[in-house]
Amino acid sequence: MTRLPIIGLTADLGETIARPGRPSLPRYELKQAYCDAIISAGALPLILPYVGDSSDMSAISTLIGLCDGLVVTGGAFDIPPALYGETAHAALGVQKPTRTHFEQQLLRAALGADLPLLGVCGGMQLLAVELGATLVQDIGSERPSAMNHEQPDDSREPAHTVNVEPDSLLSRITGASQLRVNSTHHQAVLSSGRATISGVAPDGVVEAIEGRGRFVLGVQWHPELLSDAASSAIYRAFVQAAAERRRA
Secondary structure, three states, X not given: OOOOOEEEEOOEEEEOOOEOOEOOOEEEEOOHHHHHHHHHOOOEEEEOOOOXXXXXXXXXXXXXXXXXXXXXXXXXXXXXXXXXXXXXXXXXXXXXXXXXXXXXXXXXXXXXXXXXXXXXXXXXHHHHHHOOOOEEXXXXXXXXXXXXXXXXXXXXXXXXXXXXXXXXXXXXXXXXXXXXXXXXXXXXXXXXXXXXXXXXXXXXXXXXXXXXXXXXXXXXXXXXXOOOHHHHHHHHHHHHHHHHHHHO
């Protein structure tokens, strides 16, 4: 029997609701849409617990060894500017250093193992930083001529277009030169480092990057929330790459 690919998913750390006599407790949080997209694409999602530290990567290596692919998900927080050699701007939002550190360790192990990688929204930004990029800390204040990248309406609906670079992985996956995407971010990739930019919004904001390897893709939007064929194709191609790695 052929085993379905296992896709590791990073989660946020939140808290349960406090009640009289029952204090809040930490819990992992992840939008169901990520898991649904992975399952629909033919794989099984595995939500990864925060483990490991800088001095002992054995737990991280074990987690990566369980996975055929890794999705670094998004979240309502910012990446610490110190990670890309900058000081914090006034408009920098909340940071979650514990989650960011864990995801950095996962990314480094996954890149070293040639594991298929998909970075979504904030996950794309951290992937970019890991590949030597820098970030725009706040689009509104640093790019005043840019469009609003934090859409006020339903994130299951597209908000703007993305122009896709020809001959890129994203182009081959979607078969499109332009995509309609949702937009829920106030930071963006500035310099690309070792990554290749493969998608740009009409205002010049970077919307997709790619790295070297079996499958290394970052998208600034949330394809798991969209219902169009191109969004589904991104997850199918990612799962296919994970399946091929498993068979190799």
